[in-house]
């Protein structure tokens with residue numbers, strides 16, 4: 001049986017224009033206690049961090065430690 | 081990343097510390113300083129830089145015993161009463177006696193504590209009897225400062241490995257089995273001593289938001305400390321003394337009466353009236369909170385709107401930047417302002433935690449568990465009302481004692497069959513082509529915890545819980561399915577959570593009395609000092625199910641007078657006072 005593709009809006013967003021994952025940065029991925037962030041490559045080859053798993057404690061190390069201020073932590077919709 | 085790879089590595093060390101949150105780093109530093117030759121490994125499921133309850137910082141020390149403000153005798157008495165008498169005082173007393181030295185060390189690490197104009201510690205009164213709360217003006221730096229010390233001491237840090245089982249042999253500790261959370265590769269660590277500092281079991285109940293990770297505790301603390309101890313045969317104490325906290329509704333972070341209380345804020349009912357004498361968290365206090373909610377006088381609120389602008393601004397400054405910095409976003413999103421309205425509060429999900437309550441792996445005043453060479457400290461070890469300074473101080477005790485212990489021992493032999501069995505268990509969900517994802521196993525377990533185990537506790541409901549848990553376990557063992565190593569970590573957590581749920585039900589059924597206010601309120605039973613003035617110890621029985629025994633409370637070292645015993649039982653304000 002295949003698994004369903006239920007969508008959910010993720011609380012953490014990354015500003016593509018500011019993210020320097022291209023230059024090898026992985027700070028937010030490294031610090032997240034829940035390990036829910038990853039780096040994705042787009043079709044044009046640029047790389048950006050994004051929230052892969054909707055399992056967030058809205059704790060903020062990702063936002064606090066990002067060197068360019070690219071991360072914004074919002075609250076998960078269910079408890080907002 | 082996240083592919084499932086095959087592989088097993090083995091490493092050896094003198095002391096393995098599992099959990100690099102609060103207690104773990106202090107244990108590592110103390111052990112390394114006492115014996116610089118010792119090979120100390122600090123292993124964490126997350127990244128030690130930002131892991132654990134103090135990941136972003138802390139508002140203050142909730143339970144500091146500072147000469148001139150409080151004595152170890154006073155503190156021991158306060159915690160004994162707050163924890164309803166079931167306390168081995170030796171461990172509490174030792175903490176109270178030595179925690180001041182730890183504060184001074186933290187000070188040297190660059191963590192500042194609030195001082196008054198005369199340069200004295202500015203300790204605040206929040207508890208019922210004594211004065212113990214010490215604010216930390218730069219509390220947001222605590223984890224960074226700790227991490228710097230770890231680097232300086234050259235502690236071997238291993239990140240992103242999740243410990244899943246302990247290894248024992250020759251009737252003592254032999255090491256631990258760990259799984260990489262991003263590759264599913266195994267790491268077998270042989271160690272002469274193991275210190276567990278894996279934090280609370282914070283994902284036991286389901287928060288009322290329904291969001292699995294919207295817990296009070298750092299959601300990476302899913303309770304492996306409890307489950308691993310259980311499977312290794314260690315004793316766990318008073319698990320029925322659940323953790324339940326008064327929180328900001330939905331946000332589920334602390335309302336923080338400890339910050340706001342000394343500045344004039346308090347917990348109020350819908351009429352804006354104070355109904356509890358003292359905002360220090362205890363089971364008795366939570367019972368009053370619950371009664372107010374259920375009795376038609378709720379909702380319950382954090383009340384700050386009577387305070388002066390400067391005071392509110394200062395409270396906001398602390399509460400919105402340090403411990404849970406998204407709290408400001410939350411209030412902004414809802415359009416709630418402390419100045420104009422009261423903030424709705426609620427009761428948290430249930431969990432195991434000794435940091436705030438008294439449910440933990442049994443330890444003595446040296447942080448030793450019932451298995452030689454195995455230690456536990458922090459939220460998962462049953463020194464009641466430990467909090468952050470308790471985690472640091474008891475972590476220190478564990479590190480120091482472990483250095484002595486390893487002097488006379490070599491690695492214990494263990495059965496390699498245990499490693500094979502664990503690998504089979506761990507990888508089973510990767511061997512299926514489809515099935516139930518871990519989040520659904522977890523959700524169902526935690527919903528049943530809410531439905532059947534949340535106090536007031538009812539025997540028939542708890543027995544139903546046991547039946548439902550057995551069904552979920554059957555599904556988990558036969559049908560759980562994962563697609564990558566990240567989901568594999570979640571599947572291991574789901575299994576931990578189910579173990580904890582089983583323990584929570586069994587422990588709650590065993591103690592046939594009510595104790596600790598709401599934490600173990602059993603509607604069919606009154607308090608029974610004659611038969612139940614004892615610890616309950618849960619172990620894994622020969623049949624693989626929880627077994628129980630009573631263990632006497634050690635004779636008190638600090639006597640409690642009869643007229644003091646009820647200080648925490650009388651929490652309700654006699655005639656509710658109207659707000660100023």
Ligand SMILES: Cc1cc2nc3c(=O)[nH]c(=O)nc-3n(C[C@H](O)[C@H](O)[C@H](O)COP(=O)(O)OP(=O)(O)OC[C@H]3O[C@@H](n4cnc5c(N)ncnc54)[C@H](O)[C@@H]3O)c2cc1C
Pocket residue numbers: 098099100101102103104123124125126127131132133134138139140141142143241242243244277278279280296297298300301302303304305333334403404435436457458459460466467468469471
């Ligand atoms: C929101 C909040 C606010 C608080 N405010 C205060 C306060 O103001 N003052 C105060 O004194 N106390 C406060 N406390 C309590 C205090 O923070 C804790 O008691 C203390 O930090 C617990 O330390 P610990 O080492 O036991 O757990 P933690 O610091 O949580 O560390 C546990 C570590 O174990 C790791 N881990 C978990 N499972 C595994 C596994 N399977 N394998 C490997 N590693 C694992 C985690 O990643 C984590 O790093 C607060 C707690 C919370 C949650």
Ligand code: SF4
Pocket residue numbers: 014018019020021025026027028029048049065066067068069070071
């Ligand atoms: S830390 Fe910031 S810059 Fe670095 S990868 Fe993450 S979002 Fe991009």
Ligand code: SF4
Pocket residue numbers: 012031032033034035036037055056057058059060061062063073
């Ligand atoms: S807020 Fe915390 S849990 Fe959420 S992505 Fe950022 S670091 Fe991870």
